[in-house]
Amino acid sequence: MNISLELVPRDEASIKAGLSAVFRFSDISYINIPDLLRFPIRSWEACAYIPQQYRSIPHLRAIDFSMDEPFPLSSYFKEHHIDTVLVVAGDPPQDMKHRVYPTHTTDFIKKLKKELPHLTVYAAFDPYRSNIRYELDYLKAKEDSGADGFMSQPFFDVRLLEIYAEYLEGRRVFWGVSPVLSENSRNYWEARNRAIFPRSFRPDLHWNISFGRQVLQFCKTHRFDLYLMPIKVDLETYLEGLFS
Template sequence: MRISIELVPRDEKALKSELSLIKSGFPSINTINIPDLTRFDLRSWDAACMAKSFFNHSIPHIRAMDFDCTDTVPFLDALEAYAIKELLVVTGDVPKDGGRTVYPTTCVDLIAKLKKEHPHLKVYAAIDQYRGSIRDEYEYVQRKLDAGADGFFTQPFFDLRLMELYAEMLAGTEVFWGVSPVVSEKSQRYWETRNRVVFPIDFAPTLEWNIEFSRRALAFTKQTGNHIYFMPIKVDLEAYLEGVFEQVPV
């Protein structure tokens, strides 16, 4: 079982501070995954290389639309130098400032290219369980598997019943189940409007509720023999992780 934490690469100093905190205080965490956010200068693959000084497993997120499928992928040599052999391919969002060049490359296109040209790489794809119907998402999962995807990272879950449903659908597939604390009504509204999340009836935007759910999700992941990642946004990182890993055998 692998336990990952998703860290936003705001800058080198902040990232190194969080990596040091996790490494020294939470030995159950053995993997770091890093999104590629266009509003920050530090790219995910550079941040993933930095993370290798702290953790053996570091997984950068790669935005498919940033790359021309007819050209080489420029950062792979750097990943090879740091023995990074895993990455997560997502489609990406068009930059709001319009300052970056984007291409009509889909995540399926880039997955197929990477697996054909670099078969030693382990390539994960994304699952968005809120994007549309379960059938549509299942068919999209199959297209990514056909392209060569080795496993998946889900969007964060807030309901174990939905996790159980997807676990049945994804049986036999390697999955990192996502969990993210939502600790304010403003954040809850964001997830509802932007990501189309339907929270369970007992949900409360408190640290206590989210810690308890995270513990239950961790136990479920251990039971089903897959992986989990935590995405702590706008929350005290140390307080959240201390709550999650207290009294939880891994």
């Protein structure tokens, strides 16, 4: 199995600080980099700071790219050995000086696979978007467009994960896990993303490490991959708890 860790590209120093905490955990072989417009570094630019021992996965917002023009990052990807990406729809920018396009995720995936056929393209997977049938159909549409696999939003209840996993058996899936360490954070996930938490949930490190280890074992058993999104947590302590 593969394990990917998300690092938020606030600046060069924060990326390197995150990497320094990850080096001793040999289980991690991928680094995911979200594309957040509030920070000056774009996801693909942050890849320049990732050592080649990791496979860096920049997130690409479909609405940032025109379907009528060649993909503008082809040469950059080749120069920086970027061979894997995660395609997300992208939220409209708050700063309207940032130009966006009416580019749909499935169309953008087709474009990438046509112009860069050797690029591995993962598609975003949101278990809370609508309902299970809708999301599975949407994943099938992304797969038909050329997606090589999927990376999910964080799960907090293994029972929901197991339902999706039954239908996605045999696919390349990174199942998302993110520690939630406060009631405010839980409220955010429930209100903004409509996430589902089990009654047993506790907003502390012990519960989150225990849950992460449960998902880690599930991925090993069923030959899936794991996507860690450790936000607002001491990274070394969290990873030590998962892998010790």
